[in-house]
Amino acid sequence: MSAKGLADKVRDTQVWKSIFRHGPPNNSRNRAAVVAGNVFLHLHPIKLKKSGVQLGYTWCMGGLTFFIFLALTVTGVLLMFYYRPTAEYAFNDIIALREHVPLGIMREIHRWGAHAMVITVWLHMYRVFMTGSYKPPREFNWGVGVILLVLTMLLSFTGYLLPWDQLAIWAITVGSNMAKATPFAGHGGPGAALAQIGDFVMVSDKNDVRFQLLAGRFVGEPALLRFYILHCVFIPLVVGVLIAVHFWRVRKDGGISAPL
Protein backbone atom coordinates (compact mmCIF):
# COMPACT_ATOMS: atom_id res chain seq x y z
CA MET A 1 0.00 0.00 0.00
CA SER A 2 1.37 3.42 -0.85
CA ALA A 3 2.07 5.98 1.88
CA LYS A 4 -0.67 8.17 0.47
CA GLY A 5 -3.10 5.29 0.51
CA LEU A 6 -2.23 4.56 4.15
CA ALA A 7 -2.65 8.21 5.09
CA ASP A 8 -6.06 8.28 3.42
CA LYS A 9 -7.03 5.11 5.28
CA VAL A 10 -6.01 6.60 8.63
CA ARG A 11 -7.89 9.81 7.87
CA ASP A 12 -10.94 7.72 7.14
CA THR A 13 -11.04 6.00 10.55
CA GLN A 14 -13.64 7.03 13.10
CA VAL A 15 -10.91 7.81 15.67
CA TRP A 16 -9.18 10.29 13.35
CA LYS A 17 -12.42 11.90 12.22
CA SER A 18 -13.64 12.27 15.79
CA ILE A 19 -10.46 14.22 16.69
CA PHE A 20 -10.01 16.27 13.50
CA ARG A 21 -13.30 17.53 12.11
CA HIS A 22 -11.74 19.03 8.98
CA GLY A 23 -10.23 17.48 5.85
CA PRO A 24 -6.51 17.43 5.07
CA PRO A 25 -4.92 20.92 5.18
CA ASN A 26 -4.28 21.09 1.46
CA ASN A 27 -6.46 24.12 0.75
CA SER A 28 -7.01 27.49 2.40
CA ARG A 29 -10.33 26.56 3.92
CA ASN A 30 -9.01 23.46 5.66
CA ARG A 31 -5.84 25.20 6.82
CA ALA A 32 -8.01 27.84 8.48
CA ALA A 33 -10.12 25.07 10.00
CA VAL A 34 -6.99 23.47 11.50
CA VAL A 35 -6.40 26.62 13.56
CA ALA A 36 -10.01 27.52 14.28
CA GLY A 37 -10.93 23.96 15.29
CA ASN A 38 -8.17 23.54 17.88
CA VAL A 39 -8.62 24.98 21.37
CA PHE A 40 -4.90 25.77 21.70
CA LEU A 41 -4.24 27.04 18.17
CA HIS A 42 -7.39 29.13 17.99
CA LEU A 43 -5.81 31.68 20.34
CA HIS A 44 -3.43 32.32 17.47
CA PRO A 45 -4.34 34.22 14.28
CA ILE A 46 -5.33 32.02 11.33
CA LYS A 47 -3.15 34.03 8.99
CA LEU A 48 0.02 35.96 9.72
CA LYS A 49 1.53 38.91 7.96
CA LYS A 50 4.85 38.03 6.39
CA SER A 51 6.58 40.49 8.74
CA GLY A 52 5.03 38.71 11.71
CA VAL A 53 7.32 35.73 11.23
CA GLN A 54 10.45 37.74 10.42
CA LEU A 55 12.93 37.38 13.25
CA GLY A 56 14.43 40.77 12.50
CA TYR A 57 11.08 42.39 13.33
CA THR A 58 9.71 40.36 16.24
CA TRP A 59 12.92 38.78 17.65
CA CYS A 60 10.47 35.97 18.57
CA MET A 61 10.83 37.24 22.12
CA GLY A 62 7.17 36.72 23.05
CA GLY A 63 7.27 33.18 21.67
CA LEU A 64 10.53 32.46 23.47
CA THR A 65 9.07 33.77 26.71
CA PHE A 66 6.11 31.42 26.35
CA PHE A 67 8.41 28.51 25.50
CA ILE A 68 10.52 29.19 28.60
CA PHE A 69 7.37 29.50 30.70
CA LEU A 70 6.34 26.01 29.57
CA ALA A 71 9.84 24.65 30.30
CA LEU A 72 9.71 26.24 33.77
CA THR A 73 6.29 24.72 34.40
CA VAL A 74 7.52 21.22 33.52
CA THR A 75 10.78 21.44 35.49
CA GLY A 76 8.97 23.16 38.37
CA VAL A 77 6.39 20.38 38.66
CA LEU A 78 9.24 17.82 38.65
CA LEU A 79 11.06 19.72 41.41
CA MET A 80 7.91 19.67 43.54
CA PHE A 81 8.25 15.89 43.80
CA TYR A 82 11.39 16.35 45.92
CA TYR A 83 11.02 19.72 47.64
CA ARG A 84 9.25 20.20 50.99
CA PRO A 85 8.56 23.82 52.00
CA THR A 86 9.38 23.61 55.70
CA ALA A 87 12.23 25.12 57.67
CA GLU A 88 13.41 21.63 58.59
CA TYR A 89 13.60 20.18 55.08
CA ALA A 90 13.70 22.97 52.48
CA PHE A 91 17.45 23.62 52.37
CA ASN A 92 18.38 19.94 52.63
CA ASP A 93 15.95 19.06 49.84
CA ILE A 94 17.67 21.62 47.60
CA ILE A 95 21.04 19.99 48.39
CA ALA A 96 19.48 16.56 47.79
CA LEU A 97 18.30 17.66 44.36
CA ARG A 98 21.95 18.11 43.46
CA GLU A 99 23.48 15.20 45.38
CA HIS A 100 20.92 12.40 45.54
CA VAL A 101 18.63 12.82 42.58
CA PRO A 102 19.50 11.69 39.06
CA LEU A 103 19.42 14.62 36.65
CA GLY A 104 19.51 17.07 39.53
CA ILE A 105 20.37 19.52 36.77
CA MET A 106 16.58 19.94 36.63
CA ARG A 107 16.91 22.61 39.31
CA GLU A 108 19.61 24.42 37.33
CA ILE A 109 17.39 24.36 34.24
CA HIS A 110 14.60 25.86 36.34
CA ARG A 111 16.90 28.52 37.79
CA TRP A 112 18.61 29.53 34.55
CA GLY A 113 15.32 29.35 32.73
CA ALA A 114 13.88 31.78 35.26
CA HIS A 115 16.71 34.22 34.60
CA ALA A 116 16.26 33.78 30.85
CA MET A 117 12.51 34.41 31.08
CA VAL A 118 13.02 37.73 32.85
CA ILE A 119 15.45 38.75 30.09
CA THR A 120 13.19 37.67 27.23
CA VAL A 121 10.18 39.41 28.81
CA TRP A 122 12.12 42.68 28.95
CA LEU A 123 13.41 42.29 25.38
CA HIS A 124 9.88 41.48 24.19
CA MET A 125 8.61 44.62 25.87
CA TYR A 126 11.50 46.62 24.39
CA ARG A 127 10.66 45.34 20.90
CA VAL A 128 6.96 46.10 21.34
CA PHE A 129 7.80 49.59 22.55
CA MET A 130 10.34 50.37 19.81
CA THR A 131 8.02 49.17 17.04
CA GLY A 132 5.15 51.21 18.49
CA SER A 133 3.06 48.07 18.83
CA TYR A 134 1.49 49.36 22.05
CA LYS A 135 -0.52 51.96 20.12
CA PRO A 136 -4.25 51.64 19.42
CA PRO A 137 -5.85 49.20 18.82
CA ARG A 138 -3.30 47.24 20.90
CA GLU A 139 -3.23 49.44 24.04
CA PHE A 140 -5.29 46.98 26.13
CA ASN A 141 -2.87 44.16 25.32
CA TRP A 142 0.02 46.38 26.39
CA GLY A 143 -1.71 46.69 29.75
CA VAL A 144 -2.12 42.92 29.99
CA GLY A 145 1.58 42.64 29.12
CA VAL A 146 2.57 45.02 31.90
CA ILE A 147 0.65 42.89 34.41
CA LEU A 148 2.40 39.79 33.04
CA LEU A 149 5.75 41.55 33.48
CA VAL A 150 4.94 42.29 37.13
CA LEU A 151 3.78 38.69 37.68
CA THR A 152 7.00 37.38 36.07
CA MET A 153 9.02 39.41 38.55
CA LEU A 154 6.80 38.24 41.44
CA LEU A 155 7.44 34.64 40.34
CA SER A 156 11.17 35.38 40.47
CA PHE A 157 10.79 37.03 43.88
CA THR A 158 8.74 34.24 45.45
CA GLY A 159 10.99 31.55 43.95
CA TYR A 160 14.03 33.28 45.43
CA LEU A 161 13.01 32.36 48.99
CA LEU A 162 12.54 28.65 48.38
CA PRO A 163 16.23 27.49 48.62
CA TRP A 164 15.98 28.77 52.23
CA ASP A 165 19.64 29.76 52.52
CA GLN A 166 21.03 32.97 54.00
CA LEU A 167 20.95 34.76 50.64
CA ALA A 168 17.28 33.81 50.18
CA ILE A 169 16.14 34.80 53.67
CA TRP A 170 17.87 38.18 53.71
CA ALA A 171 16.99 39.02 50.12
CA ILE A 172 13.33 38.41 50.92
CA THR A 173 13.66 40.31 54.20
CA VAL A 174 14.98 43.32 52.31
CA GLY A 175 12.50 42.91 49.46
CA SER A 176 9.42 42.43 51.63
CA ASN A 177 10.37 45.47 53.71
CA MET A 178 9.27 47.49 50.69
CA ALA A 179 5.71 46.39 51.49
CA LYS A 180 6.17 48.21 54.81
CA ALA A 181 6.16 51.50 52.89
CA THR A 182 2.82 50.90 51.15
CA PRO A 183 0.65 54.03 51.57
CA PHE A 184 -1.95 53.50 54.34
CA ALA A 185 -1.65 49.68 54.23
CA GLY A 186 1.97 49.35 55.39
CA HIS A 187 2.95 50.29 58.94
CA GLY A 188 5.92 52.40 57.80
CA GLY A 189 4.21 53.99 54.83
CA PRO A 190 2.70 57.46 54.34
CA GLY A 191 -0.73 57.74 55.89
CA ALA A 192 -0.22 54.87 58.35
CA ALA A 193 0.46 57.37 61.15
CA LEU A 194 -2.88 59.07 60.46
CA ALA A 195 -4.72 55.85 61.33
CA GLN A 196 -3.87 56.13 64.99
CA ILE A 197 -6.41 56.89 67.67
CA GLY A 198 -4.63 57.92 70.87
CA ASP A 199 -2.39 55.00 71.82
CA PHE A 200 -4.29 52.60 69.54
CA VAL A 201 -2.30 51.97 66.36
CA MET A 202 -4.56 50.71 63.58
CA VAL A 203 -1.85 49.85 61.03
CA SER A 204 0.94 47.99 62.80
CA ASP A 205 3.44 45.28 61.94
CA LYS A 206 0.83 42.78 63.14
CA ASN A 207 -1.85 43.60 60.60
CA ASP A 208 -0.41 45.41 57.59
CA VAL A 209 0.19 44.15 54.03
CA ARG A 210 3.67 42.93 54.89
CA PHE A 211 2.20 40.72 57.61
CA GLN A 212 -0.26 39.38 55.05
CA LEU A 213 2.56 38.58 52.63
CA LEU A 214 4.81 36.90 55.21
CA ALA A 215 2.16 35.54 57.60
CA GLY A 216 4.37 37.03 60.32
CA ARG A 217 6.47 39.99 61.37
CA PHE A 218 9.61 38.57 59.78
CA VAL A 219 10.62 35.95 57.23
CA GLY A 220 9.96 32.64 58.98
CA GLU A 221 8.45 29.26 58.23
CA PRO A 222 4.93 30.59 57.51
CA ALA A 223 6.47 32.95 54.93
CA LEU A 224 8.22 29.99 53.28
CA LEU A 225 4.94 28.11 52.91
CA ARG A 226 3.12 31.21 51.68
CA PHE A 227 5.79 31.98 49.08
CA TYR A 228 5.79 28.33 47.99
CA ILE A 229 2.05 28.37 47.32
CA LEU A 230 2.27 31.74 45.58
CA HIS A 231 5.20 30.52 43.46
CA CYS A 232 3.86 27.09 42.51
CA VAL A 233 0.10 27.56 42.35
CA PHE A 234 -1.39 31.01 42.69
CA ILE A 235 0.76 33.17 40.40
CA PRO A 236 1.21 30.51 37.67
CA LEU A 237 -2.59 30.12 37.50
CA VAL A 238 -3.09 33.85 37.06
CA VAL A 239 -0.24 34.02 34.55
CA GLY A 240 -1.71 31.11 32.56
CA VAL A 241 -5.09 32.85 32.26
CA LEU A 242 -3.48 36.17 31.30
CA ILE A 243 -1.23 34.50 28.69
CA ALA A 244 -4.38 33.10 27.05
CA VAL A 245 -5.95 36.57 27.08
CA HIS A 246 -2.71 38.10 25.76
CA PHE A 247 -2.44 35.73 22.77
CA TRP A 248 -6.12 35.93 21.96
CA ARG A 249 -5.99 39.72 21.97
CA VAL A 250 -3.03 39.67 19.56
CA ARG A 251 -5.38 37.93 17.14
CA LYS A 252 -8.38 40.14 17.92
CA ASP A 253 -6.38 43.37 17.65
CA GLY A 254 -5.32 42.64 14.09
CA GLY A 255 -2.43 40.22 14.49
CA ILE A 256 1.20 41.09 15.07
CA SER A 257 1.82 44.69 14.12
CA ALA A 258 3.55 45.27 10.80
CA PRO A 259 6.36 47.66 9.88
CA LEU A 260 5.04 50.86 8.33
Added chain:
Amino acid sequence: MAKQQLNRREFFSFLTVGWVAFTAATAGLLSLAFRFSYPNVNFEPEMEFLAGGPSEFEAGVDERYKNGFGVWMVKQDGKLFALSNICTHLGCIPSWMPAEKKFKCPCHGSGYYMSGINFEGPAPRPLERYKVSLTPEGKIRVDKTKVYRYEKGEWNNPNSFISV
Protein backbone atom coordinates in the same frame (compact mmCIF):
# COMPACT_ATOMS: atom_id res chain seq x y z
CA MET B 1 -52.63 24.56 34.54
CA ALA B 2 -52.25 28.18 33.64
CA LYS B 3 -49.02 29.07 31.95
CA GLN B 4 -46.94 31.20 34.28
CA GLN B 5 -45.34 34.11 32.55
CA LEU B 6 -43.18 36.97 33.79
CA ASN B 7 -43.87 40.37 32.43
CA ARG B 8 -41.00 42.65 31.57
CA ARG B 9 -41.10 44.53 34.91
CA GLU B 10 -41.08 41.35 37.00
CA PHE B 11 -38.26 39.90 34.89
CA PHE B 12 -36.05 42.90 35.54
CA SER B 13 -36.76 42.94 39.25
CA PHE B 14 -35.78 39.27 39.47
CA LEU B 15 -32.68 40.07 37.45
CA THR B 16 -31.78 42.94 39.79
CA VAL B 17 -32.27 40.82 42.91
CA GLY B 18 -30.19 38.08 41.34
CA TRP B 19 -27.29 40.34 40.45
CA VAL B 20 -27.30 42.10 43.82
CA ALA B 21 -27.25 38.73 45.58
CA PHE B 22 -24.45 37.48 43.32
CA THR B 23 -22.36 40.63 43.88
CA ALA B 24 -22.90 40.46 47.64
CA ALA B 25 -21.92 36.78 47.73
CA THR B 26 -18.77 37.47 45.71
CA ALA B 27 -17.78 40.43 47.86
CA GLY B 28 -18.46 38.36 50.98
CA LEU B 29 -16.28 35.52 49.75
CA LEU B 30 -13.46 37.90 48.83
CA SER B 31 -13.55 39.54 52.25
CA LEU B 32 -13.50 36.11 53.87
CA ALA B 33 -10.45 35.23 51.75
CA PHE B 34 -8.82 38.47 52.88
CA ARG B 35 -9.46 37.79 56.57
CA PHE B 36 -8.37 34.18 56.08
CA SER B 37 -4.87 35.37 55.19
CA TYR B 38 -4.37 36.84 58.68
CA PRO B 39 -3.92 34.01 61.23
CA ASN B 40 -5.12 34.68 64.78
CA VAL B 41 -2.08 33.06 66.35
CA ASN B 42 1.50 33.05 65.22
CA PHE B 43 4.45 31.38 66.83
CA GLU B 44 6.92 34.22 66.88
CA PRO B 45 8.79 35.33 70.02
CA GLU B 46 6.87 37.44 72.53
CA MET B 47 7.10 41.19 72.09
CA GLU B 48 7.63 41.51 75.87
CA PHE B 49 10.16 39.52 77.87
CA LEU B 50 12.04 39.57 81.16
CA ALA B 51 15.79 40.05 81.09
CA GLY B 52 17.89 39.54 84.23
CA GLY B 53 18.49 42.17 86.87
CA PRO B 54 20.60 45.23 86.03
CA SER B 55 23.50 43.89 88.11
CA GLU B 56 23.83 40.87 85.80
CA PHE B 57 25.11 43.04 82.95
CA GLU B 58 28.68 44.16 82.56
CA ALA B 59 29.63 47.32 80.72
CA GLY B 60 29.37 46.84 76.97
CA VAL B 61 27.15 44.77 74.69
CA ASP B 62 25.32 41.67 75.94
CA GLU B 63 24.14 39.26 73.23
CA ARG B 64 22.10 36.88 75.43
CA TYR B 65 18.76 38.07 74.08
CA LYS B 66 19.83 38.60 70.47
CA ASN B 67 18.84 35.24 68.97
CA GLY B 68 15.65 34.74 70.95
CA PHE B 69 14.24 38.24 71.01
CA GLY B 70 16.31 40.37 68.63
CA VAL B 71 17.65 42.67 71.34
CA TRP B 72 21.10 43.72 72.51
CA MET B 73 21.32 44.80 76.16
CA VAL B 74 23.90 47.58 76.26
CA LYS B 75 25.41 49.14 79.38
CA GLN B 76 27.15 52.40 78.62
CA ASP B 77 27.81 55.63 80.51
CA GLY B 78 25.62 54.73 83.49
CA LYS B 79 22.66 53.70 81.28
CA LEU B 80 21.33 50.24 80.49
CA PHE B 81 19.19 50.09 77.37
CA ALA B 82 17.65 47.54 74.98
CA LEU B 83 18.87 48.08 71.43
CA SER B 84 16.96 46.71 68.43
CA ASN B 85 19.04 44.44 66.20
CA ILE B 86 17.21 45.42 63.00
CA CYS B 87 19.32 47.52 60.63
CA THR B 88 17.59 50.80 59.81
CA HIS B 89 18.71 50.55 56.18
CA LEU B 90 16.76 47.55 54.84
CA GLY B 91 16.07 45.36 57.86
CA CYS B 92 18.94 42.84 58.00
CA ILE B 93 20.59 41.91 61.31
CA PRO B 94 23.98 43.51 62.05
CA SER B 95 26.69 41.66 64.00
CA TRP B 96 28.47 42.98 67.09
CA MET B 97 32.21 43.21 66.39
CA PRO B 98 33.88 43.24 69.83
CA ALA B 99 37.35 44.08 68.50
CA GLU B 100 36.19 47.12 66.55
CA LYS B 101 33.50 48.04 69.09
CA LYS B 102 30.83 48.48 66.45
CA PHE B 103 27.73 46.84 64.97
CA LYS B 104 28.29 45.90 61.34
CA CYS B 105 25.53 44.86 58.96
CA PRO B 106 26.53 42.06 56.54
CA CYS B 107 24.00 43.02 53.86
CA HIS B 108 25.18 46.47 52.79
CA GLY B 109 27.86 47.43 55.31
CA SER B 110 26.09 49.86 57.63
CA GLY B 111 28.05 50.46 60.84
CA TYR B 112 26.79 51.63 64.24
CA TYR B 113 28.57 52.64 67.44
CA MET B 114 27.82 50.77 70.65
CA SER B 115 25.21 53.43 71.42
CA GLY B 116 23.35 52.47 68.24
CA ILE B 117 24.22 55.66 66.35
CA ASN B 118 25.13 55.05 62.72
CA PHE B 119 28.48 56.26 61.41
CA GLU B 120 29.17 54.41 58.14
CA GLY B 121 27.38 52.75 55.26
CA PRO B 122 23.88 53.42 53.91
CA ALA B 123 21.94 53.36 57.21
CA PRO B 124 19.82 56.52 57.33
CA ARG B 125 19.33 56.69 61.11
CA PRO B 126 20.44 55.07 64.39
CA LEU B 127 19.17 51.71 65.64
CA GLU B 128 15.98 51.92 67.68
CA ARG B 129 15.80 51.38 71.43
CA TYR B 130 12.95 49.58 73.20
CA LYS B 131 11.06 50.42 76.36
CA VAL B 132 12.69 49.03 79.50
CA SER B 133 11.35 49.02 83.07
CA LEU B 134 12.09 47.31 86.37
CA THR B 135 9.65 44.77 87.81
CA PRO B 136 9.04 44.71 91.58
CA GLU B 137 11.36 41.67 91.71
CA GLY B 138 14.16 43.77 90.24
CA LYS B 139 14.12 42.17 86.78
CA ILE B 140 14.24 44.18 83.57
CA ARG B 141 11.09 44.07 81.47
CA VAL B 142 11.75 44.80 77.78
CA ASP B 143 8.72 45.93 75.78
CA LYS B 144 9.37 45.84 72.04
CA THR B 145 6.01 47.34 71.14
CA LYS B 146 7.27 50.76 72.22
CA VAL B 147 10.29 52.13 70.36
CA TYR B 148 12.41 55.21 71.03
CA ARG B 149 14.22 56.93 68.16
CA TYR B 150 17.34 59.02 68.56
CA GLU B 151 16.48 61.33 65.66
CA LYS B 152 13.22 62.26 67.38
CA GLY B 153 15.08 63.07 70.61
CA GLU B 154 13.39 60.16 72.36
CA TRP B 155 16.49 58.62 73.89
CA ASN B 156 16.21 61.09 76.77
CA ASN B 157 12.83 59.57 77.66
CA PRO B 158 13.23 57.90 81.08
CA ASN B 159 11.40 54.78 79.78
CA SER B 160 14.11 54.18 77.20
CA PHE B 161 16.86 53.31 79.68
CA ILE B 162 17.58 52.21 83.24
CA SER B 163 20.09 54.21 85.27
CA VAL B 164 22.75 51.98 86.76
